[in-house]
Amino acid sequence: MYVAxxxxxxxxxxxxxxxxxxxxxxxxxxEITAAQIDSQLTLAVDRVMNEGSLYDRxxxxxxxxxxxxxxxxxxxxxxxFRATLPRLGATEPVETAxxxxxxxxxxTFKDLPGGQILGPTFDYTHRLLDTQLDTHAxxxxxxPEPVRAAPDATRMPxxxxxxxxxxxxxxxxxxxxEQPVGDLTHDPLSFPAxxxxxxxxxxxxxxxxxxxxxxxxxxxxxxxxxxxxxxRLGEVxxxxxxxxxxxxxxxxxxxxxxxxxxxxxxxxxxxxxxxxRGYGLGFGHCERKAMSMALVDRALRARELGEEIKAPAQDxxxxxxxxxxxxxxxxxxxxxxxxxxxxxxxxxxxxxxxxEFAAAAPAQRLDEAAETSVQEAxx
Amino acid sequence: xxxxxxxxxxxxxYNFAYLDEQTKRMIxxxxxxxxxxxxxxxxxxxxxxxxxxxxxxxxxxxTAAVLGPNDVLKVIDQxxxxxxxxxxxRKFFVRTAGVRTTTSTPDATVIQTRHRIPEATLGExxxxxxxxxxxxxxxxxxxxxxxxxxxxxxxxxxxMHVKLYEDIARHGHIATAYAYPVKVEGRYVMDPSPTPKFDxxxxxDCAALQLFGAGREKRIYAIPPHTEVVSLDFxxxxxxxxxxxxxxxxxGSTESYLDEVITxxxxxxxxxxxxxxxxxxxxxxxxxxxxxxxxxxxxxxxRRG
Numbered sequence: 001m002y003v004a005x006x007x008x009x010x011x012x013x014x015x016x017x018x019x020x021x022x023x024x025x026x027x028x029x030x031e032i033t034a035a036q037i038d039s040q041l042t043l044a045v046d047r048v049m050n051e052g053s054l055y056d057r058x059x060x061x062x063x064x065x066x067x068x069x070x071x072x073x074x075x076x077x078x079x080x081f082r083a084t085l086p087r088l089g090a091t092e093p094v095e096t097a098x099x100x101x102x103x104x105x106x107x108t109f110k111d112l113p114g115g116q117i118l119g120p121t122f123d124y125t126h127r128l129l130d131t132q133l134d135t136h137a138x139x140x141x142x143x144p145e146p147v148r149a150a151p152d153a154t155r156m157p158x159x160x161x162x163x164x165x166x167x168x169x170x171x172x173x174x175x176x177x178e179q180p181v182g183d184l185t186h187d188p189l190s191f192p193a194x195x196x197x198x199x200x201x202x203x204x205x206x207x208x209x210x211x212x213x214x215x216x217x218x219x220x221x222x223x224x225x226x227x228x229x230x231x232r233l234g235e236v237x238x239x240x241x242x243x244x245x246x247x248x249x250x251x252x253x254x255x256x257x258x259x260x261x262x263x264x265x266x267x268x269x270x271x272x273x274x275x276x277r278g279y280g281l282g283f284g285h286c287e288r289k290a291m292s293m294a295l296v297d298r299a300l301r302a303r304e305l306g307e308e309i310k311a312p313a314q315d316x317x318x319x320x321x322x323x324x325x326x327x328x329x330x331x332x333x334x335x336x337x338x339x340x341x342x343x344x345x346x347x348x349x350x351x352x353x354x355x356e357f358a359a360a361a362p363a364q365r366l367d368e369a370a371e372t373s374v375q376e377a378x379x
Numbered sequence: 380x381x382x383x384x385x386x387x388x389x390x391x392x393y394n395f396a397y398l399d400e401q402t403k404r405m406i407x408x409x410x411x412x413x414x415x416x417x418x419x420x421x422x423x424x425x426x427x428x429x430x431x432x433x434x435x436x437x438x439x440x441x442t443a444a445v446l447g448p449n450d451v452l453k454v455i456d457q458x459x460x461x462x463x464x465x466x467x468x469r470k471f472f473v474r475t476a477g478v479r480t481t482t483s484t485p486d487a488t489v490i491q492t493r494h495r496i497p498e499a500t501l502g503e504x505x506x507x508x509x510x511x512x513x514x515x516x517x518x519x520x521x522x523x524x525x526x527x528x529x530x531x532x533x534x535x536x537x538x539m540h541v542k543l544y545e546d547i548a549r550h551g552h553i554a555t556a557y558a559y560p561v562k563v564e565g566r567y568v569m570d571p572s573p574t575p576k577f578d579x580x581x582x583x584d585c586a587a588l589q590l591f592g593a594g595r596e597k598r599i600y601a602i603p604p605h606t607e608v609v610s611l612d613f614x615x616x617x618x619x620x621x622x623x624x625x626x627x628x629x630x631g632s633t634e635s636y637l638d639e640v641i642t643x644x645x646x647x648x649x650x651x652x653x654x655x656x657x658x659x660x661x662x663x664x665x666x667x668x669x670x671x672x673x674x675x676x677x678x679x680x681x682r683r684g
Contacts, residue, residue, distance in 0.1 A: 337434065
């Protein structure tokens with residue numbers, strides 16, 4: 001006899017208990033702490049802060065623990081929390097030229113004021129699994145003390161500013177303090193989207209999608225001839241001007257990764273040839289994300305620069321509508337929710353069409369097939 | 380169900396019905412605009428909710444914005460009160476708003492639904508909130524929002540009629556079984572959400588306020604009470620309401636929309652009401668019939684609606 005699927009509430013509670021059990025894993029192994037994640041899985045924390053749009057290492061680490069290491073799930077946890085936070089206001093723009101730099105490389109100049117600083121990078125590691133890393137000796141011993149240079153007081157100008165002196169590259173856009181910066185979390189995205197909203201969208205966007213789109217531009221789908229003008233990682237001071245004070249007060253520091261891509265521009269009837277720029281910026285150490293973002297930002301400037309729009313990475317509606325992985329995973333995964341009612345309606349329709357197909361005389365079907373193929377040939 | 384409101388079950392950290400009042404005001408403004416322009420999709424600043432996009436975040440935000448402490452809430456998914464996501468959403472509002480809930484359609488003042496309209500006729504005292512995945516009826520004909528907004532503005536619905544015509548030319552029928560497009564008050568073509576077209580006639584001249592929320596797509600639209608809602612069709616191919624020809628195996632109804640349930644691996648199946656409250660209230664009124672002999676599933680019935 002038919003038994004309706006009752007007891008949804010108990011099933012949900014049991015599923016949650018089972019999930020907590022699976023999350024904990026083998027009880028013989030010590031439980032991981034959010035502090036360990038924060039200090040040892042730093043790049044995962046950086047990604048969750050970026051795409052979660054919230055600079056809070058502890059919460060991001062907690063989210064990673066709660067999500068069992070599923071970073072998109074962790075990003076979702078952070079986003080849902082962020083949506084409940086009140087807004088105090090907007091900070092002053094951060095000045096990345098005044099960054100306390102830990103890493104700074106340029107692929108366009110061998111040397112430049114401030115020099116090249118390799119910093120903590122995987123770039124020249126050999127990808128050989130280090131079996132010593134997880135031995136007890138390796139766990140207990142601290143990593144060897146890094147070599148540190150004396151702090152250098154030299155200001156480290158951005159490469160793009162160095163080039164701008166010769167007008168070889170487009171200047172940084174002028175600050176427009178009276179013009180509010182768009183905010184996707186308070187206004188729905190609409191098209192055409194201006195660059196502020198686009199950069200916010202890309203900064204929140206899925207690293208994997210931006211990587212693939214950036215890659216596609218390098219392979220010719222919207223080619224923009226990029227050079228990594230500069231990538232820098234370091235700390236910047238954040239300042240806020242409270243309404244009751246007339247001056248900015250420092251709130252603290254952010255770790256940021258910034259990427260300035262330098263791209264060709266052939267010029268137009270009114271503009272001489274010069275280099276243009278794509279821009280990427282993200283929380284923490286996120287080079288892959290910042291570089292991909294800069295490539296996609298530049299590709300999406302096609303409309304502004306009068307370039308022909310023919311590749312996916314240049315299509316702002318395509319890119320900006322599909323970049324958010326919390327939205328994307330929600331809609332893809334919602335397919336596991338029940339669709340009995342729609343499927344029943346489709347079943348009814350298909351059965352009806354099949355019944356009519358079966359009832360039609362075979363000869364008539366042949367005629368129709370012949371007609372169809374003639375039509376197709378005509379097209 | 381009728382879970383009583385316990386103030387102690389309210390999650391302390393959150394406002395009544397989860398959303399802060401500023402956000403509710405923003406959503407109510409969008410709802411008012413939607414009511415003023417029936418069938419028009421109003422963009423709104425949809426928030427990230429603590430459940431995934433695709434699970435009804437639009438409907439949940441609309442419900443949160445219209446819910447008051449004296450409301451009685453019913454939540455259904457696929458017509459049923461006991462599907463996991465309906466249970467989950469109901470629990471969310473019990474926890475964050477402490478409102479009374481019910482499974483009874485007539486007793487509810489707010490009904491949040493996914494994929495069905497209840498069989499019982501809705502009244503003036505009720506609001507029905509639909510969860511909407513893709514609010515744009517033209518989306519599968521034209522993927523660009525910039526284009527579809529222009530088409531709505533110019534009332535340029537030829538593409539939709541061509542699609543329906545091509546269906547008839549190819550299949551002999553309009554091959555849309557759910558999310559069947561409607562025209563609201565003679566102006567906007569609207570997606571009724573993925574309800575079966577069986578439910579479309581219930582939207583016309585409905586006494587209840589019908590609100591539609593699409594969280595991921597950030598759109599709200601509405602049908603005010605007693606608004607004309609017409610399913611798109613042609614004079615020589617009028618709209619047909621589809622229902623499987625058979626009776627519910629539990630309550631014997633020959634009027635309700637049926638779920639097909641597979642009972643073994645040899646093709647046996649039975650049909651039961653998708654609207655569990657309708658089915659249960661009928662069974663309360665009359666004894667359940669023995670399961671009807673399996674109807675021939677290849678024999679559908681088209682009925683004018």
